[in-house]
Amino acid sequence: MLSEFLLTEMTRLGAQDALPLHRQLYESLRRAMLDGKLGAGERLPSSRDLAQDLNLSRNTVVAAINQLSVEGYLESRVGSGTYVNDNVPRVNAGAAARPHARGAPTPAPGRLSTRGQALATTFCATQLEVQPFTPGIADFSAFPLTLWQRLQNKHWRMTYPDMLDYNDSGGYAPLRRAIADYLRVFRSVQLDANQVIVTTGTQQSLELCARLLADHGDTVWVEDPAYWGAAKAFMATGLAIHPVPVDDEGIHPGVADTAHPPKLIYLTPSHQYPTGAVMSLARRHQLLSTARAHGAWVLEDDYDSEYRFSGPPISSLEGLDVDGRVLYMGTFSKVLYPGIKLGYLIVPKPLVAAFKQAHYDLNRPGQMPLQAALAEFIEMGHFSSALRRARQSYGERRAALLEALKPVLTQDTYISGAEQGLHLCLRLPPQVDDQALAQRIAQQGLTVRPLSAYCLARDDLKGLVIGYGYAPLSEIQRCGPVLAAAVRQLGHPR
Numbered sequence: 001m002l003s004e005f006l007l008t009e010m011t012r013l014g015a016q017d018a019l020p021l022h023r024q025l026y027e028s029l030r031r032a033m034l035d036g037k038l039g040a041g042e043r044l045p046s047s048r049d050l051a052q053d054l055n056l057s058r059n060t061v062v063a064a065i066n067q068l069s070v071e072g073y074l075e076s077r078v079g080s081g082t083y084v085n086d087n088v089p090r091v092n093a094g095a096a097a098r099p100h101a102r103g104a105p106t107p108a109p110g111r112l113s114t115r116g117q118a119l120a121t122t123f124c125a126t127q128l129e130v131q132p133f134t135p136g137i138a139d140f141s142a143f144p145l146t147l148w149q150r151l152q153n154k155h156w157r158m159t160y161p162d163m164l165d166y167n168d169s170g171g172y173a174p175l176r177r178a179i180a181d182y183l184r185v186f187r188s189v190q191l192d193a194n195q196v197i198v199t200t201g202t203q204q205s206l207e208l209c210a211r212l213l214a215d216h217g218d219t220v221w222v223e224d225p226a227y228w229g230a231a232k233a234f235m236a237t238g239l240a241i242h243p244v245p246v247d248d249e250g251i252h253p254g255v256a257d258t259a260h261p262p263k264l265i266y267l268t269p270s271h272q273y274p275t276g277a278v279m280s281l282a283r284r285h286q287l288l289s290t291a292r293a294h295g296a297w298v299l300e301d302d303y304d305s306e307y308r309f310s311g312p313p314i315s316s317l318e319g320l321d322v323d324g325r326v327l328y329m330g331t332f333s334k335v336l337y338p339g340i341k342l343g344y345l346i347v348p349k350p351l352v353a354a355f356k357q358a359h360y361d362l363n364r365p366g367q368m369p370l371q372a373a374l375a376e377f378i379e380m381g382h383f384s385s386a387l388r389r390a391r392q393s394y395g396e397r398r399a400a401l402l403e404a405l406k407p408v409l410t411q412d413t414y415i416s417g418a419e420q421g422l423h424l425c426l427r428l429p430p431q432v433d434d435q436a437l438a439q440r441i442a443q444q445g446l447t448v449r450p451l452s453a454y455c456l457a458r459d460d461l462k463g464l465v466i467g468y469g470y471a472p473l474s475e476i477q478r479c480g481p482v483l484a485a486a487v488r489q490l491g492h493p494r
Helices: 002-017 021-034 047-054 058-070 093-097 114-121 145-157 173-186 202-213 228-236 255-259 281-294 349-363 368-379 382-408 434-442 473-490
Strands: 074-077 081-084 196-199 219-224 240-247 264-267 297-301 326-331 343-346 414-416 423-427 463-467
Touching (some): 002 047, 047 058, 058 074, 114 228, 145 368, 173 196, 173 343, 173 368, 196 202, 196 349, 202 228, 202 297, 202 326, 202 343, 202 349, 228 240, 228 264, 281 297, 368 382, 434 463
Parallel strands (some): 219 240, 219 264, 264 297, 297 326
Antiparallel strands (some): 074 081, 196 343, 326 343, 414 423
């Protein structure tokens, strides 16, 4: 009988999910129809009879029946009753009638697309994201958390209705002005506030550029070794990645690369990720000339320029651009804390309207109270103060790591990229298996990344990418010698 089936199903659902009674009855009736226990065109018992058979209130039964009617499972006929709609499919009828034969092949589960498979298995953050090399909980003590919470609470208390809506102007206006003023002074970027688009970070900035400036199958030049997140973004948007080797002066396209004319050129000129190479002035002018010749857009990722520990500050590539070909992007995740998920994209003036429209249509940007708190944080001088404290704190951690690695340095084993950022690269002789070395170091509880894992096409680079950002100084002092001993023991074949 129908009532027995419904009681059994409702008991099971109540025990499993603690659903309210009307929802239990809704799910049970729906299952009865999909399994064929209630056939198309069959009349349902009256709500009064169902309530009596199931020991439920009539309101509970009516609520379930009304929901099923709204969704098209049931239809009411005036003066006749409620019937199962003729169009309800019996998706499980065959399975209920025929138990699955032993040994028969089971239906294949849903499969990812070719692109989905590549995204799920290639350049994964779990293997490539630079983490503090020390074990334990990341140290965010350099960030003024109490002050930040006070500012956020202030802006939530005084939030106006339009601050809770989506934003189609590219971001909170005072924040865009603050970003423009900062970049103009400290990074030599040529811009006004209208060119600033606030994003959720570099990944969103990259995806916007890829979608608006290139078509599926177009070529993007990417540094080799590469930032894994950029490679992932270009894969997701269907671009053809062409790796261009990096040397001590940055990306170095040759004659062979011109056979793959780019639509986009992605690079990290101020602190190449992950080698740390700084792009020379001559190479910068050459790159801009190459982009002009190919009609290509240049995507400049300036991801950690705030942390410059030795040597003069490196100005942006965008500051040298006279053709309006460079789109400059940065993030607050390195300066404040990773989970803030706020970044910015500086767009050439002719592209501003299109980028703002696409950003709004594709991403539905918001987070206005958070942006307002950050704007005040910058305007009141807290950002500069926090950056000075963080730079000093990370400078001490960097110095401790460099000191710990001194015993392993030779002509063939040297450090690159230590002048800037929150990671450095320990370069190793080409015969060293850096991936095996990283795995053996992991057995001692330390996290380093093999340099060869970031390579797209080349096989001549070996080393360890070592992160010290968010690693407590005391842990660096304790674990640094352990890391050095592991490199000395395992990194040099006898």
